[in-house]
Every structure is written in C-alpha cells, then in structure tokens.
Amino acid sequence: MYNRFTKELTSSEFTETNSNSYSDHVFLRLTTPVNIHYKFSIKKAELDANCSQAVEDLLASYHSDKAYYELCGADILISNNRVIGADEEMSVEKVFKTIEKRNSENDFSGRRKKSLDEVKVIYAKALTKLTVDKSDNSVLYSPIIHYKRAEALMVSVSIPIEAVIVVPKSQAIRSLFDLFFRSIRRQLHAVRALLSSYTGTEIPLLRMIYFWVHGMHFPLSMVLPASSQDNQLVDWRQDLHEKLMLLLDRPYFRLSNAYSFPQETTPSHKLINPHLSLSQSKLSQAPTGTVHTVYGKYTYHHYMQDKFDDDKWGCAYRSLQTLISWFNLQGYSNISIPTHREIQQTLVNIGDKEPSFVGSKQWIGSTEVGFVLDKLLNVTCKIMFVSSGAEMANKGRELVQHFQTQGTPIMIGGGVLAHTILGVYYNDQTGEIKFLILDPHYTGADDLKTVLDKGWCGWKGEDFWEKTAYYNMCMPQRPIEY
Structure with a gap:
C-alpha cells in the first residue's frame, strides 16, 4: 500500500x-x-x-x-x-x-x-x-585469429x-x-x-x-x-504512479509527456510560459496574500500568428488555442492546434452555428470555447457568469480554488474582448486581488522582452475589467485519467 x-x-x-x-x-x-x-x-x-x-x-x-x-x-x-x-x-x-x-x-x-x-x-x-x-609496448605481435x-x-x-x-x-x-x-x-x-x-x-x-x-x-x-502506444501502457503507467506516490487522476507518463532536452526540441516561434519570467516581489507588501498560477506548460497564441490576420476579431480563438496547447503539453491530448476555420467548422458540425459561419470573421465567446473543448478533447468546462467587471474583485476564492484543484488556464470573455487568466493573487484577509493575464490581442513578434515590458503578459488590478461589462469565464476541468 x-x-x-x-x-x-x-x-x-x-x-x-x-x-x-x-x-x-x-x-x-x-x-x-x-x-x-x-x-x-x-x-x-x-x-x-x-x-x-x-x-x-x-x-x-x-x-x-x-x-x-x-x-x-x-x-x-x-x-x-x-x-x-x-x-x-x-x-x-x-x-x-x-x-x-x-x-x-x-x-x-x-x-x-x-x-x-x-x-x-x-x-x-x-x-x-x-x-x-607507438609507445604502447604491450602489443608486440600480430593478433591470432581463431x-x-x-x-x-x-x-x-x-x-x-x-x-x-x-x-x-x-x-x-x-x-x-x-x-x-x-x-x-x-x-x-x-x-x-x-x-x-x-x-x-x-x-x-x-x-x-x-x-x-x-x-x-x-x-x-x-x-x-x-x-508502444499509450493504450498498451495503462498497467505500466499505473504501476509507476503507485511506486512514485503520484496522483492517479492526471497523466505523467504518457508518451506525449516525454521530456525533450534543449537541443533535441523542435524549434518553435511561439513562447512557452512567458509568465514564469515575471517578478512576483511587487505584487503586495502584505505577507498574508498568496499566488496561485496555472499548472504546467502552455504556448502563447495571439493575433497575427501563423501568417493569419485575425486582428480585432480572433482573440477568443487565440485564447482557445492556448487552452488546447495546455492539454497537449500536459499529455491529455496530442491533436494539432486547430485553426480558426477548423474551430468554426467544429461549431457547425455540432449544430451550434450555421454553415455560413465557416470562413467568417465572427466572434466566439466562452460558451463556444467550452463546446469546442468538449468536442475535440472530451473536456468539460465550468462556466462562471459575472454580472459586471466590478464583481470580478469578488471572485478571488473561486479562482484560487480553480488553480489549486484544476490548474488549467481560463478563457474569459466580456463585451468584445477575450483574455486568458493564468493565475490570481489573493489576500483573503484584506480582499486584495490581482489577475495574471495573458493578452491575445498582441500583434507583434514572439519576443519575450516585448511581451513582458509592454504588459501583454502581466499582473492586472481590479480596474483592468470594464465596470459595466458582463463577463463569462470558461474554466476547463481536468479529465480524471492517467
């Protein structure tokens, strides 16, 4: 035992x-x-x-x-x-x-x-x-072969x-x-x-x-x-989980979890976990606040990547791509990151949109993001409705609970904008709260210094959210599997 x-x-x-x-x-x-x-x-x-x-x-x-x-x-x-x-x-x-x-x-x-x-x-x-x-005097004769x-x-x-x-x-x-x-x-x-x-x-x-x-x-x-395929290694993975005293509700040893050393990794122009380069020292002077962030790795998806112009309409698509990258990098799936058109076609296939939606520049929201995750990855999502931006300040405990138990990035949509929440700083005594935001509206090159210096990935206060807009948070739930 x-x-x-x-x-x-x-x-x-x-x-x-x-x-x-x-x-x-x-x-x-x-x-x-x-x-x-x-x-x-x-x-x-x-x-x-x-x-x-x-x-x-x-x-x-x-x-x-x-x-x-x-x-x-x-x-x-x-x-x-x-x-x-x-x-x-x-x-x-x-x-x-x-x-x-x-x-x-x-x-x-x-x-x-x-x-x-x-x-x-x-x-x-x-x-x-x-x-x-020449100096080796131990070999004085030709070898004898039998x-x-x-x-x-x-x-x-x-x-x-x-x-x-x-x-x-x-x-x-x-x-x-x-x-x-x-x-x-x-x-x-x-x-x-x-x-x-x-x-x-x-x-x-x-x-x-x-x-x-x-x-x-x-x-x-x-x-x-x-x-070897993952479906052939179920007993092997369970044995490893038990011997190493690891949780049995998440993958650690699927083939897609394999680690690649730096020179053996396929080069990618997309940034991985840019938030890890942020300093947390200036979040608050209060000693009782805690930081809770996304578990594991994800890739940063934003406007204009992959030579595709989605400026001013594709932010939720990009946030969805970031969420899917998280499930891939944690070993839950190995699908290719879907394009905007593939996302639209998925919504048409499940009957959520009309065929004319494919190839359009229409926005999607947190509900559609949840539909796509369910269809493509068999991942269920909890949708949290927030009546106004001002109410986001009261969601600290819920966000802490999410990152402690699920650890997945959150897609949030409000008005005409969508963002990705990667973490939360919360002081349960004073109510002070800050949000770790990954902004898909960035249109530049994948340069870490620019992304951090310009605040495209960074900690935001309560005033980041528009006071009169309502917001929906799509909070993916981890599948229980190994």
Missing part, C-alpha cells in the same frame, strides 16, 4: 524548486547508438544467459583503456586514465560556459532564444579507440543509449569517466531486463524516453519498445 501526495505544486512553487537545482548542477547528456549480438536459443534460460553475456562484453569495452567520452563542442576527450584537451581538474561549469561562448560566437542571427526552464546541458558521445600508440565455421541463429538488437548524469557544477571532469560508464551500465541492464521478457524470434526495436515530473529535480529514464 502506498501513500499518495495530495498537494499539487503550483507553477510558481515548481519553478522555485527546480531553479535551485538548475543553478547548482549541470546535466550531461550522453547519446550513442550501440548494437548487441547474441546466439538465439529456444531455451529461455540459455537465451537470457547469452543476452547477459553480450551485455557484459559490451560494458567491458566501455570501461577499457580504449574507451573515450567526448564532450561535444568543447574538444575534450576523457578516458580511464587521462583527459585530453583540458586540465583534468576543470569544472563542468567551466566546460559548459566554454561551449555556450562558442555557440554564441557561431550564432549569426544575433541572439539565441532560450527556453524559460532550460537546464544547463553538456552533450557527450562514447568513442572507441581503434589505433595503437576461426570456426558453424551455423547459428543470431539475435541483433540496436540500442539507442541516451544517458543523463546530474552533477554539481563544481565537479571535476576527470571524474566523468566512471559516471558515464555507470550510466551506460544502468541503461544496458534495463535493456537486458526488458529483452528477457520476450521469447521467440520477435525482438522489438527499443527506445529510451525521459519523463520529468513536476517537483522532481531530475528526469526519469525508461526503456520501452519503440512501437
């Missing part, structure tokens, strides 16, 4: 927790494809023994004097007994800064876009020395080793050889355990996959068959 944590970290708590780890540590990402070959047998015990021996032979090669680990971008090789290209006492932080400096010098665009939660990563490769030094002709059914498995090591930034690089080897050994032993569960001649292609659960200081590595 496992106890389960009932407290879910907010984004602000998660950022603070992980940022301490990021600032003090460097991640080393070792990627190297390997192949193992072993004799097939219909006897499972013999097959397992052959596989184990092949793994051990491969491991021996990665711990021999012929094994080297290259720190990519730094021209440094690390072997079992020496470091080539740098002082062996050099810290991994200094190596990272050297690589970062070289990358910036080679970046002719003038600036490098960083992810807000980007970790310090040094990428590495495993190499094998094929030549012999050749025996026989027939055998062999198993050949391609393994994409993708190991991650987390070390303090002050760690000396001379110590990395053993750390790299131990990481490879762990992954190969995991591979061997997975292969032992297969009998017969059907051996799967394998993949290494990482999951970084909110609140943890390091990613978790998993070995899975490459053909």
Whole structure:
C-alpha cells in the first residue's frame, strides 16, 4: 500500500524548486547508438544467459583503456586514465560556459532564444579507440585469429543509449569517466531486463524516453519498445504512479509527456510560459496574500500568428488555442492546434452555428470555447457568469480554488474582448486581488522582452475589467485519467 501526495505544486512553487537545482548542477547528456549480438536459443534460460553475456562484453569495452567520452563542442576527450584537451581538474561549469561562448560566437542571427526552464546541458558521445600508440609496448605481435565455421541463429538488437548524469557544477571532469560508464551500465541492464521478457524470434526495436515530473529535480529514464502506444501502457503507467506516490487522476507518463532536452526540441516561434519570467516581489507588501498560477506548460497564441490576420476579431480563438496547447503539453491530448476555420467548422458540425459561419470573421465567446473543448478533447468546462467587471474583485476564492484543484488556464470573455487568466493573487484577509493575464490581442513578434515590458503578459488590478461589462469565464476541468 502506498501513500499518495495530495498537494499539487503550483507553477510558481515548481519553478522555485527546480531553479535551485538548475543553478547548482549541470546535466550531461550522453547519446550513442550501440548494437548487441547474441546466439538465439529456444531455451529461455540459455537465451537470457547469452543476452547477459553480450551485455557484459559490451560494458567491458566501455570501461577499457580504449574507451573515450567526448564532450561535444568543447574538444575534450576523457578516458580511464587521462583527459585530453583540458586540465583534468576543470569544472563542468567551466566546460559548459566554454561551449555556450562558442555557440554564441557561431550564432549569426544575433541572439539565441532560450527556453524559460532550460537546464544547463553538456552533450557527450562514447568513442572507441581503434589505433595503437607507438609507445604502447604491450602489443608486440600480430593478433591470432581463431576461426570456426558453424551455423547459428543470431539475435541483433540496436540500442539507442541516451544517458543523463546530474552533477554539481563544481565537479571535476576527470571524474566523468566512471559516471558515464555507470550510466551506460544502468541503461544496458534495463535493456537486458526488458529483452528477457520476450521469447521467440520477435525482438522489438527499443527506445529510451525521459519523463520529468513536476517537483522532481531530475528526469526519469525508461526503456520501452519503440512501437508502444499509450493504450498498451495503462498497467505500466499505473504501476509507476503507485511506486512514485503520484496522483492517479492526471497523466505523467504518457508518451506525449516525454521530456525533450534543449537541443533535441523542435524549434518553435511561439513562447512557452512567458509568465514564469515575471517578478512576483511587487505584487503586495502584505505577507498574508498568496499566488496561485496555472499548472504546467502552455504556448502563447495571439493575433497575427501563423501568417493569419485575425486582428480585432480572433482573440477568443487565440485564447482557445492556448487552452488546447495546455492539454497537449500536459499529455491529455496530442491533436494539432486547430485553426480558426477548423474551430468554426467544429461549431457547425455540432449544430451550434450555421454553415455560413465557416470562413467568417465572427466572434466566439466562452460558451463556444467550452463546446469546442468538449468536442475535440472530451473536456468539460465550468462556466462562471459575472454580472459586471466590478464583481470580478469578488471572485478571488473561486479562482484560487480553480488553480489549486484544476490548474488549467481560463478563457474569459466580456463585451468584445477575450483574455486568458493564468493565475490570481489573493489576500483573503484584506480582499486584495490581482489577475495574471495573458493578452491575445498582441500583434507583434514572439519576443519575450516585448511581451513582458509592454504588459501583454502581466499582473492586472481590479480596474483592468470594464465596470459595466458582463463577463463569462470558461474554466476547463481536468479529465480524471492517467
């Protein structure tokens, strides 16, 4: 029986927790494809023994004097007994800064876009020395090869080793050889355990996959068959949730939850979680107020993106796109972000709009946003009606409850404008309240500094809302699934 944590970290708590780890540590990402070959047998015990021996032979090669680990971008090789290209006492932080400096010098665009939660990563490769030094007197004769002709059914498995090591930034690089080897050994032993569960001649292609659960200081590595689908991994996910004492009502280990390291992430021009760069220090001087923000990641969608002109009419569509991005990035869905036309067609398909609505520039509101989320994602929404902008000041407790229990971004429509609420600051003793707003009416480039400096993402007071306008909030509810 496992106890389960009932407290879910907010984004602000998660950022603070992980940022301490990021600032003090460097991640080393070792990627190297390997192949193992072993004799097939219909006897499972013999097959397992052959596989184990092949793994051990491969491991021996990665711990021999012929094994080297290259720190990519730094021209440094690390072997079992020496470091080539740098002082062996050099810290991994200094190596990272050297690589970062070289990358910036080679970046002719003038600036490098960083992810807000980007970790310090040094990428590495495993190499094998094929030549012999002249000074090596241990090899005095030509090798003797014994050749025996026989027939055998062999198993050949391609393994994409993708190991991650987390070390303090002050760690000396001379110590990395053993750390790299131990990481490879762990992954190969995991591979061997997975292969032992297969009998017969059907051996799967394998993949290494990482999951970084909110609140943890390091990613978790998993070995899975490459053909695995989420609907085949239900029992596996439940077992992980129980072993790690995670909630059973939300996904952490679906394939779409997989973590991608910075250089392995497909470049996107859209900003991810711009609110994390905002300071909360000036929200209030009162010590009793609390901040509650959206859980996890989303992408910022706004006017004029994707070369589509929706200025002055598409704000609710853009807010809806932001909401859908949240469900994708949390692993609840993997649909493509729908275009304005696809959103309109969805509303026509469910009978909410006439066919002439498709291709028009007509507005939609919070109710339509809820309809689309229900149709495309099977997500239900709570609609909160607010009779006037002045009444928004009285919705602090409801918003706190939403971000504590659901953590989803909120689409709010009022008059002719729509916005996205990402969080709330609320003092339940004084009634002081501020709203974290993501504004879809922005028409410029996806530049974080501009978005923050100009207030397109920022904390707003009660006067942000028009006093005489009524507002409807579409508050998506998390599906209960894992």
